[in-house]
Amino acid sequence: MLQQRSSTPIEILRYALIVVILTASLFPIAWLIITSFKPADDIMVSPPRFIFTPTLDNYTYALHKANFMHFIQNTLYVAVVSTVFVIVLSSLASYSFARYNPGGGNILFFILTTKMFPAIAVVLPYFLIFKEIGDTAVGKALGIGLDRPGALIVSYTMFNLPFAIWLMVSFFQDIPRELEDSARLDGYNRLQVLWRVVLPLAAPGIAVTAIFCLLFSWNEFLFAYILTRDAARTITVGVESFFTLRGILWGPVAAAATISVAPMLVFVLILQRYMVRGLTFGAVRG
Amino acid sequence: MRRKMLSIIAMLILFSVLAACTTPTQAPAPTQAPAAVQPTQPPAAGGCKDSDRVPISWSTIAGFYTDAMTSIIKDFESKNCVKVTIVGIDNAQLYDKQIIEAVGKTGAYDVYNIETAEKAGFAENGYILPMDDYIKANADKVQYDDIAPILADVTTKYKGKTWGLPYYTYTQGQFYRADLFEDATEMAAFKTKFGYDLKPPTTWDQMKDVAQFFTRKKGEMLKGKPLDKDFYGIGLMAGRFQEIQDELSGMILSKGTDWLKDDGTIAVKDDGNLWALKFYVEKLLPYAPPAALTVTYDGVMNQMQDCQIAMTANFFLDQWPNAANTEKKCPGAKMAIGVGIEKTTYIGAFLMGVSSSSKHPKEAMDFVAYMGGKEAQTKFASLGGSTTRISVLKDPQFNTPESRTKTAQFAFLLQVFDNMKTKKSNLFYSPYGAKLYNAMGPIYHTAAAKEKTPEQALQTLYDEFVKICGGPKCAVNK
Amino acid sequence: METAAIKNPGPVQARRTMSDTWYSILLIAPAMIIILFFALVPLFYAIDVSFRQADLTMGGIQGFVGLRNYRTVLHEPYFWQSVGTTVVFTFFAIVIEMGLGIFVAFLIHGATVGKGLIRSLVILPLATAPSVTGLFWRYLYDTQFGLYNYFLSVLGLPWQPNWLGDIKLGLWSVIIFDVWLWMPFVALIVLAGLQSLPKEPFEAAELDGASNFRVLRTLTFPMLTPVLMLVFVLRTIDCLRLYDSVATLTRGGPGSVTETVTYFLYRQGLVFFRMDYASTMALLFMYAVILASGYALRPLLARLAMRAGQR
Missing domain, CATH: 3.40.190.10 (Periplasmic binding protein-like II)
Structure with missing residues (x-):
């Protein structure tokens, strides 16, 4: 809305700044990717070596040594399913908080307080809970229990819910109530209003929330490491197979990290398109 | 707008379904235990079907060991109707992870990898089983006396009992x-x-x-x-x-x-x-x-x-x-x-100790005895591992010019064990x-x-x- | 499980006359069930353990000891030191992340070409696992092998900081890492907030010939306040709980200058297995944050209630 008045020098300055910030922010990742193509003896050298013979050895090693594809599958499964749960549950809940505010703010505050309890203190009780659930028929049927993906899905859903609900409440509140009212007058029932009017309008907020939930679950370490062993291990814990007694194998670690960033990049590229600007009112009705 | 919204959800569901289909551990069948995942199946031991194999899980430090150990474990599996899963864990987290499983009595790990200073605590708390009876009954196989005496004492003894076998020394x-x-x-x-x-x-x-x-x-x-x-x-x-x-x-x-x-x-x-x-x-x-x-x-x-x-x-x-x-x-x-x-x-070494929550303590002890035994230790040494056994440290094949870059430390380890034979820290007890x-x-x-x-x-x-x-x-x- | 959660709450459709109250409760019910169970069980567990003797590797969870754990923790100098470290860290990290994040959001918001690509690239630091990037930054910060000191020497600067080994610099090195990691989070949410602002007021202001600065001050920022407050609150809570960066980057060092409350708690709970001390600290931490945020959040909650109540 402001850029219409921007003149060319300002545009140049803007892009110059963007380039500077992107460079600062991306070069550690670029260096990580470069490292993933380095032969082992070219990594820990001073001064840092920029010219080397690239090799794919690290990728071969990473993919073959550590059940890597298996970890990726686990991670993808856990991250995507928990994100779907979080988005569904939190859209409903935050719409309710945004419009009706049940509990007069107290419930909403309570939800946030669950984020204030340090995860480290939660992880052992979770271990015990999932140990118990895992022995029951329900736990077995749903795949919830120690070293089963269900345990991580439930945990991540739990962690991301407060964040997602709080984030989305403000996005839902930005949606003009008149749109809903007129939709109701047009004969939509409450759920149709929610589904056809509110959710589409909240898409930017939902997209942002989904991106973050996905990233958090994808990269979570503490719970993945305590609650899984081998079968349900995720990639962040799997990478640790390269922290060996002969030192950190930086080549394979960098290769593994590069591979595990790729799916996230794809997700982000897809989802960020929904963060479109300029919701033109009225155009969405009907 | 609505289409886009729907397509996000559709995509997410699609991905989750895809992931569900491709994730082997997500089989909903309630009877299926969390499967041990090991890319290669060892050849069946004489008359031993894969389905009959007793599963043993060993938590240890990842990397070099696991690479070397994989082939040694195959030898073990070819002689015993056992399936071994190595769970590689970062050294920095190995202790807490093992303790949590031990405190929870989950039996998830049959064999622990125990640092010298940790041994007494594992033994005192009853997390691991003493192996004296096993060692006595299998004296020929174990050859306990072949382990450098000071190392054996420091890494396996507590309250007069023997709590496993050391397999890798970082003295x-x-x-x-x-x-x-x-x-x-x-x-x-x-x-x-x-x-x-x-x-x-x-x-x-x-x-x-x-x-x-x-x-x-x-x-x-x-x-x-x-x-x-x-x-x-x-x-x-x-x-x-x-x-x-x-x-x-x-x-x-x-x-x-x-x-x-x-x-x-x-x-x-x-x-x-x-x-x-x-x-x-x-x-x-x-x-x-x-x-x-x-x-x-x-x-x-x-x-x-x-x-x-x-x-x-x-x-x-x-x-x-x-x-x-x-x-x-x-x-x-x-x-x-x-x-x-x-x-x-x-002086120190990693001890292999059998979990008291193990469902298969006998097989786990067989495994420990094999890994700490002479045959496995010789192979381990040839792959560059620092062995705990005197006879392997003295083995001429590891003191040749060709083996220098891998095992030249062996001769020095023998000297260090000798120098330190009367000096043991009370910390380890x-x-x-x-x-x-x-x-x-x-x-x-x-x-x-x-x-x-x-x-x-x-x-x-x-x-x-x-x-x-x-x-x-x-x-x-x- | 999946289908049950996605399915529309059926009864609502059936009874069109359902009151707002019931409808609102029904909408939050599924989320609340999960939150209540998985938040309250560990909480009660922690409260219980905080009044007991509980050394998991020495006798396990034992009898009640009254307020002993609270006394021990409150007399522990390292605990207070870690509280100080956490507060200092949070203050500087938040100021820089918020300032930089808002600035970057406006930069991107005004961009005309390549916005999608920029948005996707900005978020990349968050897409890499902190358990790897933390370690990787240890490598980048290394005085000999690291890139930072190499660049400094290429630029001809005599300054060769020992990023992670100097007790005066250690906390700043963690702050820089945290800003690198989390600035995109602030930027992206603020950007999403900017993009969902209604257009009309701005068009009107433009017709009135209001200056850019005035539009910012009187329109953009006031309308963004809820989002800004929200990011501020979420980031503050996360900074106070800082664990990942410290665990992988410094492990609390150099000395103990980056030992935050949660890292100290980790050492008590998962290294020494003193669940009694760990639970006590976690609860004290939570009470403190709830008290502080109760004040900080009051305006936000009031505003929210007001907007929800417009009917």
């Missing part, structure tokens, strides 16, 4: 750049400066002299050539890790003291302990690279390989293959091994050992980082010990 010696000590210019310069001949140090004062002597700035000469980067006399593991304690260990023991006296009295503030920390911080650390404050052993090996340091302090001999790699990476370097300053170093050990690293490090004086740090350490043991004495049960 300390010392590494140095032999080419520097043999250089005529350097020898002459050293003689002029210190009044005695340049040689690999055998006392702490000599170590300080050598470290000081070789510490030079970029542009100064080393071996008659100008340096293209700063060079340091010694590499130290002074970062906030446990290993700073291992480095101080030999210094403390060489002064005839210990962290705990024989009756368990906490001695961390006594003269020998104070001397060690002061000497370390004031006399050695100034000649180490600034990165010393942030690294542990792998960092020191990186510095060595990158021609940054002349020698290590007392250092884990199992790292020899790493140290030997210096000759490849650093032009002109020639590496050599020593038995440690004042012939006093840290205290059920609080693991906690005391874990408490020491960060506190010693505060002195190295100059956040605290050595005296303050030792006072803090003393208080911490009192808190852990509940008084001025920590139980010691030999």
Whole structure:
């Protein structure tokens, strides 16, 4: 809305700044990717070596040594399913908080307080809970229990819910109530209003929330490491197979990290398109 | 808008369904146990179907071991109707992960990988089973006496019982750049400066002299050539890790003291302990690279390989293959091994102990006996592992010029075991050992980082010990 | 499980006359069930353990000891030191992340070309696992092998900081890492907030010939306040709980200058297995944050209630 008045020098300055910030922010990742193509003896050298013979050895090693594809599958499964749960549950809940505010703010505050309890203190009780659930028929049927993906899905859903609900409440509140009212007058029932009017309008907020939930679950370490062993291990814990007694194998670690960033990049590229600007009112009705 | 919204959801569901279909562990069948995933199936032992195999899971440190162990385990599986899963865990997290599973009595790991200081605690709490009866019944197979006696005592004995077998030793010696000590210019310069001949140090004062002597700035000469980067006399593991304690260990023991006296009295503030920390911080650390404050052993090996340091302090001999790699990476370097300053170093090994929650203790013990036994240890040694068995350490095939870059440390390990045969720290026989050990690293490090004086740090350490043991004495049960 | 959660809450459709109250409760019910169970069980567990002797590797969870654990923790100098570290860290990290994040959001918001790509690239630091990037930054910060000191020397600067080994610098090195990691989070949410602002008021202001600065001050920022407050609150809570960066980057060092409350708690709970101390600290931490945030959040909650109540 402001850029219409921007003149060319300002545009140049803007892009110059963007380039500077992107460079600062991306070069550690670029260096990580470069490292993933380095032969082992070219990594820990001073001064840092920029010219080397690239090799794919690290990728071969990473993919073959550590059940890597298996970890990726686990991670993808856990991250995507928990994100779907979080988005569904939190859209409903935050719409309710945004419009009706049940509990007069107290419930909403309570939800946030669950984020204030340090995860480290939660992880052992979770271990015990999932140990118990895992022995029951329900736990077995749903795949919830120690070293089963269900345990991580439930945990991540739990962690991301407060964040997602709080984030989305403000996005839902930005949606003009008149749109809903007129939709109701047009004969939509409450759920149709929610589904056809509110959710589409909240898409930017939902997209942002989904991106973050996905990233958090994808990269979570503490719970993945305590609650899984081998079968349900995720990639962040799997990478640790390269922290060996002969030192950190930086080549394979960098290769593994590069591979595990790729799916996230794809997700982000897809989802960020929904963060479109300029919701033109009225155009969405009907 | 609506379409886009729907397509997001559709996509997410699609992905989750895809993931569900491709995830082997997500089979909804309630009867299916979490399957052990191992890419290759070993050939069936005589008449043993894969479905009959008893599953055994071994939690251990990932990487080199697991690579070497995979092939050894295949040998084991070909002789026993057992399926072994190795669970590789980062060294920094191995202890807590194992304790959590042990406290939860999950039986998830049948065999634990136990550090020397942790053994007494595992035994005292009943997390592992004693193996005396098994060893007695299978004396021929186990050949317990073949394990270096001091190592066997320190790593497997507690309250008169034997708690498993050690399979990998990281006992300390010392590494140095032999080419520097043999250089005529350097020898002459050293003689002029210190009044005695340049040689690999055998006392702490000599170590300080050598470290000081070789510490030079970029542009100064080393071996008659100008340096293209700063060079340091010694590499130290002074970062906030446990290993700073291992480095101080030999210094403390060489002064005839210990962290705990024989009756368990906490001695961390006594003269020998104070001397060690002061000497370390004031006399050695100034000649180490600034990165010393942030690294542990792998960092020191990186510095060595990158021609940054002349020698290590007392250092884990199992790292020899790493140290030997210096000759490849650093032009002109020639590496050599020593038995440690004042012939006093840290002794330790990883113990394989059978979990008391294991559902298959018999098979687990078979596995431990095999891995610690001579056949597996010989193969392990040939792949570069630091073995615990005398007969393998003495095996001529590991003392040839061809095997030098992998196993030259073996001859020195034998000497170290001999030098240390009567010196064993009481720390390893205290059920609080693991906690005391874990408490020491960060506190010693505060002195190295100059956040605290050595005296303050030792006072803090003393208080911490009192808190852990509940008084001025920590139980010691030999 | 999946289908049940996605399915529309059926009864609502059936009874069109359902009151707002019931409808609102029904909408939050599924989320609340999960939150209540998985938040309250560990909480009660922690409260219980905080009044007991509980050393998991020495006798396990034992009898009640009254307020002993609270006394011990409150007299522990390292605990208070870690509280101080956490507060200092949070203050500087939040100021920088918020300032930089808002600035970057406006930069991107005004961009005309390549916005999608920029948005995707900005978020990349968050897409890499902190358990790897933390370690990787240890490598970048290394005085000999690291890139930062190499660049400094290439630029001809004599300054060769020991990022992670100097007790005066250690906390700042963690702050820089945290800003690198989390600035995109602030930027992206603020950007999403900017993009969902209604257009009309701005068009009107433009017709009135209001200056850019005035539009910012009187329109953009006031309308963004809820989002900004929200990001501020979420980031503050996360900074106070800082664990990952410290665990991988410094492990609390150099000395103990980066030992935050949660890292100290980790050492008590998962290294020494003193669940009694760990639970006590966690609860004290939570009470403190709840008290502080109760005040900080009051305006936000009031505003929310007001907007929800417009009917």
